[in-house]
Amino acid sequence: MFAQVPNPIPARMKGLNRAEICDVNFTEFVKNWNGQPLPRPAADEAILDGSVLDAQGFRELFESQLISRHLDLMARVLRVQNKVFYTIGSSGHEGNAMVARATRHTDPAFLHYRSGGFMAERFRKLPGMDPIMDSALSFAASREDPASGGRHKVWGSKPLWVLPQTSTIASHLPKALGTAVAIEAAKRLGHALPIPDDSIAICSFGDASANHASAQTAFNAASWTAYQKLPAPVLYVCEDNGIGISVKTPSGWIAESFRNRPDLDYFFADGLDLAGGYADVVRAVEHCRRTRRPTFLHLRTTRIMGHAGTDFEIEWRSIEELCQVEATDPLLRSAAIALESGLMSKLEVLALYEDTRQKCFAAAEEADRRPRIETLEEVVRPLAPYSPDKVQAEAARAPGLDARIKAFGSAEKLPENQPPRHLAIQINNALHDLFAKYPETLLFGEDVAQKGGVYTVTKGLHKAFGARRVFNTLLDETMILGMAQGFANMGMLPVPEIQYLAYLHNAIDQIRGEACSLQFFSNNQYQNPMLVRIAGLGYQRGFGGHFHNDNSVTALRDIPGLVVGCPSRGDDAAMMLRTLAALAKVDGRVAVFLEPIALYMTKDLYEPGDGLWQTEYPAPDQALVIGEPRIYHPEARDCVIFTFGNGVPMSLRAAREIERKHGWKVRVVDLRWLVPLNADAIALNADDCERIIVVDEGRFSAGIGEGIITALAEAGQGDKPMRRVVGADTYTPLAGAAFLVIPKDEDIVAAADELAE
Numbered sequence: 001m002f003a004q005v006p007n008p009i010p011a012r013m014k015g016l017n018r019a020e021i022c023d024v025n026f027t028e029f030v031k032n033w034n035g036q037p038l039p040r041p042a043a044d045e046a047i048l049d050g051s052v053l054d055a056q057g058f059r060e061l062f063e064s065q066l067i068s069r070h071l072d073l074m075a076r077v078l079r080v081q082n083k084v085f086y087t088i089g090s091s092g093h094e095g096n097a098m099v100a101r102a103t104r105h106t107d108p109a110f111l112h113y114r115s116g117g118f119m120a121e122r123f124r125k126l127p128g129m130d131p132i133m134d135s136a137l138s139f140a141a142s143r144e145d146p147a148s149g150g151r152h153k154v155w156g157s158k159p160l161w162v163l164p165q166t167s168t169i170a171s172h173l174p175k176a177l178g179t180a181v182a183i184e185a186a187k188r189l190g191h192a193l194p195i196p197d198d199s200i201a202i203c204s205f206g207d208a209s210a211n212h213a214s215a216q217t218a219f220n221a222a223s224w225t226a227y228q229k230l231p232a233p234v235l236y237v238c239e240d241n242g243i244g245i246s247v248k249t250p251s252g253w254i255a256e257s258f259r260n261r262p263d264l265d266y267f268f269a270d271g272l273d274l275a276g277g278y279a280d281v282v283r284a285v286e287h288c289r290r291t292r293r294p295t296f297l298h299l300r301t302t303r304i305m306g307h308a309g310t311d312f313e314i315e316w317r318s319i320e321e322l323c324q325v326e327a328t329d330p331l332l333r334s335a336a337i338a339l340e341s342g343l344m345s346k347l348e349v350l351a352l353y354e355d356t357r358q359k360c361f362a363a364a365e366e367a368d369r370r371p372r373i374e375t376l377e378e379v380v381r382p383l384a385p386y387s388p389d390k391v392q393a394e395a396a397r398a399p400g401l402d403a404r405i406k407a408f409g410s411a412e413k414l415p416e417n418q419p420p421r422h423l424a425i426q427i428n429n430a431l432h433d434l435f436a437k438y439p440e441t442l443l444f445g446e447d448v449a450q451k452g453g454v455y456t457v458t459k460g461l462h463k464a465f466g467a468r469r470v471f472n473t474l475l476d477e478t479m480i481l482g483m484a485q486g487f488a489n490m491g492m493l494p495v496p497e498i499q500y501l502a503y504l505h506n507a508i509d510q511i512r513g514e515a516c517s518l519q520f521f522s523n524n525q526y527q528n529p530m531l532v533r534i535a536g537l538g539y540q541r542g543f544g545g546h547f548h549n550d551n552s553v554t555a556l557r558d559i560p561g562l563v564v565g566c567p568s569r570g571d572d573a574a575m576m577l578r579t580l581a582a583l584a585k586v587d588g589r590v591a592v593f594l595e596p597i598a599l600y601m602t603k604d605l606y607e608p609g610d611g612l613w614q615t616e617y618p619a620p621d622q623a624l625v626i627g628e629p630r631i632y633h634p635e636a637r638d639c640v641i642f643t644f645g646n647g648v649p650m651s652l653r654a655a656r657e658i659e660r661k662h663g664w665k666v667r668v669v670d671l672r673w674l675v676p677l678n679a680d681a682i683a684l685n686a687d688d689c690e691r692i693i694v695v696d697e698g699r700f701s702a703g704i705g706e707g708i709i710t711a712l713a714e715a716g717q718g719d720k721p722m723r724r725v726v727g728a729d730t731y732t733p734l735a736g737a738a739f740l741v742i743p744k745d746e747d748i749v750a751a752a753d754e755l756a757e
Helices: 018-032 055-079 094-102 116-125 131-139 173-189 213-227 253-258 274-291 319-326 330-340 346-369 376-380 388-395 401-408 423-437 461-465 477-489 509-515 570-587 647-662 679-687 705-714 735-740 745-756
Strands: 201-206 234-240 265-270 295-300 441-445 470-472 493-498 530-536 563-565 590-596 630-632 639-643 666-670 673-675 691-699 722-727
Touching: 018 055, 018 319, 018 330, 018 346, 055 094, 055 116, 055 131, 055 274, 055 330, 055 346, 094 116, 094 201, 094 234, 094 274, 094 295, 094 330, 116 131, 131 346, 173 201, 173 213, 173 234, 173 477, 173 509, 213 234, 213 477, 234 253, 234 274, 253 295, 265 274, 274 295, 274 330, 330 346, 388 570, 401 423, 401 461, 423 441, 423 461, 423 570, 423 590, 441 477, 461 470, 477 493, 477 509, 477 530, 493 570, 509 590, 530 570, 563 570, 570 590, 639 647, 639 679, 639 745, 647 666, 647 691, 647 745, 666 679, 679 705, 691 705, 691 745, 705 722, 722 745
Parallel strands: 201 234, 234 295, 265 295, 441 470, 441 493, 493 530, 530 590, 563 590, 639 666, 639 691, 691 722
Antiparallel strands: 563 673, 630 666
């Protein structure tokens, strides 16, 4: 099938790099082809006997392959001139153009980085689009790049439904499945989709990435879903080139692993042969669209020219092996098909090859002249859009009264007509209100439906709004967050629950690397608004140990663009939820609502039975302002305590003891918003107080306290008498030993004693 590269390499080629060799191989192969061409086929005739691909289709696919190849060759040449800034290429994978041809431009695509052929072919789906210039702008990091605005080389297009990403190790597979599930769920909910109802989600990745935990969780969840007869039209395209950078995939591993996998329908297609492979690609696509089942397309590819421009394969692969790999170049087979079929002559093939090269280099030179990002403001502009006036107006927009009465059962049962209640109840009430306000809201996670959550926070939602909007998932946090992104992609408002903060760490890249990066890498063309509820923090009276008393908030603080709110009392929680939901709806943001488990059922503050930590339910048109703290005793000047979560009632109790011991009036500032910290509010409250205590239940080396102290230092408040009360650098043990490692009321009083000295 394939022409063989001369071996050993001719002397005139010994000084060339592998990209140049592959370039020369193509022209030499065409020039030396000596077969007998068939009569030129008509445009609608099969390109070769037995092929379902017609001549016109082959010609276009071949052109897409050549565009992809010459973009790679151009990148290798111009990278050394600092005109191009990305050299991971698609060479050997150009057969993925067949997947683009067999699908629609309205099928959401989450792509492997070797998708040049796919993109060039998908560009044909809409008139007036130029894959060469658009790609060149992206390679050149031009701010005119229509995908990311020059922030990264990504395959992406808003009109073509290719969602930009930088996924390299399969972290995009969960959200692809989530999108497929969302397509079907939207129809059941009567939610208007932004794409046709019979769309499928496409997700491509390499054979090495198929081994990654993120990939395996997506495959498992797809099978788990199909096993229950739930539709999930995702087309997983494994582009198998047999190697991951320099680590070879065992021969036959992908087929052996996936051919008989339950409820993941397996198809194989030869991605190196357009004439032979196209029928199998079409068969897989049609199967996925018709059956609405998760489908695995095993696409044979190869990898030539190395992993990237910096991968000098000659240093770790033999010349003989390289020649064998380069002989499987799919462009050689495509050239042979063009010649054998009589569709093109040698001169026509070479002319098309060189014309495509010229267009790619011309586009790259033009892209190099276009402006690049020059300011920090330009870099971060799409990262975290915030329209405060619009957000506050939306947050204060109350649900309709009829919808609220239906949600709560009667006017008498409306929460504002009830006595003060504790945190868990008020969160539950606020969730009912959000569901009444936004019909597109979905809540899902482990145990959230009939059980109502481990702590009954979601109790009654399943009964009030039904199983289509409130449902349990498999026990897999990565997939829960992947599902959330899928629902958000389809215009819904997901409220996923992560059962414990400690469980988030298994899956946090779905927020860090995927959800929060989408607006950044798409130049805010794509958004995936979501409100992630996480139960966490410590003080569960010794129950559960580390996995139920996790204070690792720092992992969340490290995520660009994320907003994290942490209430300590019920009324704040309700108003915070309204604001975070509005932020998601208005600005498309990803937000985390961190719920202190130990305060869920807390009713008392100072003494048993005083009921002072219960609050009334705020009117449905009241909402918080992002960053605004709650200040207790604002008139106090002797000392200020900055804290959050469980630290708030602790600090209030300590403040009363400090006043008794030292006669100080103590101000307590509940920050409420942990990401981003309100540095101005911190500085303002410290400015007119004589002493400062920072109460942080996080660990000594990783909490909120460092951010507070930094804000104080940068505001010129660092020279005031100050103490930090913080947890120890250890995991939380069981039973009473837990209180040896997390702050206590008396620790705060002791800090004041030190300041008094």
